[in-house]
Amino acid sequence: MKILVCISNVPDTTTRIRFTEGNTSIDTAGIQWVINPWDELSLTRALELKDDPSSGVKTVTVAHVGPAGSEPTIRKALAIGADDAIRVNSESSDAYFVAAQLAGVIKKEQYDIIMCGIESSDFNGSVVGGMISEFLEIPSISAVSGLKVESGAPVITREIDGGKEIVTVPLPFVAVVQKGIAKEPRIAAMRGIMMARTKPIKVVDPVAADQMTVIAGFEKPQPRAACKFIDQENPGLLIDLLMNEAKVI
Amino acid sequence: MSVLVYTENFDGKFKKLSFELVCYASALAEMLKTGVTAVTIGKVDDDELKRLGNYGAAKILSVINDKLTQLDNQAYTSVITEIARKEGASVIVLSNNNTGKALAPRIAVRLKAGIGSGVSRLPLSLDPFTVYKRTYSGNAYAHMVIRSEVRILTLSQNSFDLVEKPTGATPEIYNADIDGALIKTTVMETQKQSGRILLTDADIVVSGGRGMKSPDNWAPLVELATLLGGATACSRPVSDEGWRPHEEHTGQTGKIIAPNLYIAVGISGATQHLAGISSSKYIVAVNSDKDAPIFEAAQYGIVGDALKVLPKLVTAVRELKK
Numbered sequence: 001m002k003i004l005v006c007i008s009n010v011p012d013t014t015t016r017i018r019f020t021e022g023n024t025s026i027d028t029a030g031i032q033w034v035i036n037p038w039d040e041l042s043l044t045r046a047l048e049l050k051d052d053p054s055s056g057v058k059t060v061t062v063a064h065v066g067p068a069g070s071e072p073t074i075r076k077a078l079a080i081g082a083d084d085a086i087r088v089n090s091e092s093s094d095a096y097f098v099a100a101q102l103a104g105v106i107k108k109e110q111y112d113i114i115m116c117g118i119e120s121s122d123f124n125g126s127v128v129g130g131m132i133s134e135f136l137e138i139p140s141i142s143a144v145s146g147l148k149v150e151s152g153a154p155v156i157t158r159e160i161d162g163g164k165e166i167v168t169v170p171l172p173f174v175a176v177v178q179k180g181i182a183k184e185p186r187i188a189a190m191r192g193i194m195m196a197r198t199k200p201i202k203v204v205d206p207v208a209a210d211q212m213t214v215i216a217g218f219e220k221p222q223p224r225a226a227c228k229f230i231d232q233e234n235p236g237l238l239i240d241l242l243m244n245e246a247k248v249i
Numbered sequence: 250m251s252v253l254v255y256t257e258n259f260d261g262k263f264k265k266l267s268f269e270l271v272c273y274a275s276a277l278a279e280m281l282k283t284g285v286t287a288v289t290i291g292k293v294d295d296d297e298l299k300r301l302g303n304y305g306a307a308k309i310l311s312v313i314n315d316k317l318t319q320l321d322n323q324a325y326t327s328v329i330t331e332i333a334r335k336e337g338a339s340v341i342v343l344s345n346n347n348t349g350k351a352l353a354p355r356i357a358v359r360l361k362a363g364i365g366s367g368v369s370r371l372p373l374s375l376d377p378f379t380v381y382k383r384t385y386s387g388n389a390y391a392h393m394v395i396r397s398e399v400r401i402l403t404l405s406q407n408s409f410d411l412v413e414k415p416t417g418a419t420p421e422i423y424n425a426d427i428d429g430a431l432i433k434t435t436v437m438e439t440q441k442q443s444g445r446i447l448l449t450d451a452d453i454v455v456s457g458g459r460g461m462k463s464p465d466n467w468a469p470l471v472e473l474a475t476l477l478g479g480a481t482a483c484s485r486p487v488s489d490e491g492w493r494p495h496e497e498h499t500g501q502t503g504k505i506i507a508p509n510l511y512i513a514v515g516i517s518g519a520t521q522h523l524a525g526i527s528s529s530k531y532i533v534a535v536n537s538d539k540d541a542p543i544f545e546a547a548q549y550g551i552v553g554d555a556l557k558v559l560p561k562l563v564t565a566v567r568e569l570k571k
Contacts, residue, residue, distance in 0.1 A: 011385075013386065013520060013521050014520050014521075016388075017385045017389050019389070037502050041502075094363075095354075096358070096363060099358070121385070121386050121501060121524075122384065122385055123384055124383055124385075124386060125364070126345070126353075126366055127353070127354045129354070130350070130353065130354025130355050131354040131358050133322070133355065134354065134359060139434065140351070140355065141351075141434070142322070142350055142351035143347040143350070143351065155437075160320075160441075161259060161346065161347065161348075161447060162259075162441055162442050162443075162445075163439065163440050163441035163442055164440050165436050165437075165438065165440070166436070166438040166439075167437060168434075168435050168437060169434050170433055176350070179495060179498065179503055180495055184489075210361070210397075212361075212362065212363025212395060212397045213365070213396065214393070215391050215392070215393055216393070216394050217392045218384070218389045218390065219389070219390050220388075221387060221388070221389070221390060224532075224546060224548065225548060227544045227547045227548060227550045228549050228550070229549075229550050229551070229552065230551050232551050232552060232553030232558055232561075235551065235558060235561040235565050238551060238562070238565070239562070239565045239566055242510065242531070242533070242549070243569070246510070246530075246531045248452075248509045248531050249453065249477055249566075
């Protein structure tokens, strides 16, 4: 069984976002790039499955759509334990285009389980995983917080409003993964980092695909009014303000 | 041309988010000078369906098919896209909840459409069709142009006010022709909490962080939430420690919520936490450190020990309820 984990290269989540070029793109100066947090959790779970011989998972590949500049992030995924990587050599600014690229990779290489994070921390789209499954016309399960493989079939925990379901689908399928899939992201050990240097990153050209969206510009969120402090001995005043000023209780 | 809105029902009932969706679709339809068709899948009685008409749905379609009792992304996509084509929908609106996130991307590919996900306002312009979209986990908002002819939008929960606009529309049954072989999802088990207000639906949320010091100290926090008719939440360290269930984790990698009131108790307000709550209408912070970043996000703050302040807040709210 083969697993593909799709990874996105995003600014570290503590980055202070600034813009350049008339607010049309973000200022990348000084940004630390990391694997998108949900993709990192997906990768961790994929590797846990591979570690368990009963799962039948033999290889874990990572795929990424991005320019050569994102290779350090791919190396990091290899250092954490992925066996090999595929990079589609293209900018990734539109979900439809990116999903079409990843679907192209999957068509060629054939995987049993495709894992995607539920969103990327930059565009917050929650789109690519579902789009891949539709391009390939294969099942998808979204909001996956648990994944096991039993007797060759996936056993999936799907979060629903106010609860969860245990579901299964025929392979291959796309798991759109959220929190809960793995406890903590796996960290690269020194041995992994050394081994990652020689692991293959296959670079492929993009396939023709439409670009459905374009970012015309960014703006910062509206700053909030300064905090009104209330004495800790007088919490009744807070309740009063919430009721009569904010009118929220 | 029309605006199609997918209003999910929850065991045959609509929630506030369903009506928010219809209101959003209706305001959008007004911009486009067209009407709104609402569609729901699964058994909902007539009186409940008619409620969609109170918020501007000119046409209400109820899809009933015994093969569609569980969410199957492919089958649901087929039904919604079939209706979208028949209605000549130029925009399809879904919720940005789990179901919306599961369906919107599939519908988009099937209709060759671009998605504006997690929108909280009406489009900034119609030509080019430009949406206002949360990016960088709330640290920036993008003006995103959707170039396709059909557009899919997913609406953030609790971001659009309810406005009544009765149409008196009579619900219609829509017969979907579903090939059973198309359904690939088998649900083996369902676990549901009942009787509790869901975190994502709650208008008021009381949330605890590490400043609560121990899982044994949660009783006054839960009591405050109950008194206010709200839900409880927690920060990531709290759920990582197993003090509270992971469903309560709000923040970038946990639940992203936008209640009317978010009360953060003993939470310092790391960027990742703020990413999950910054769209709340009002934020109240209780923290012993006056320099904690949570006070920058909050409108009201109390500097003090969470465990000492909480019981006083509980007493103050109880006094009010008398």
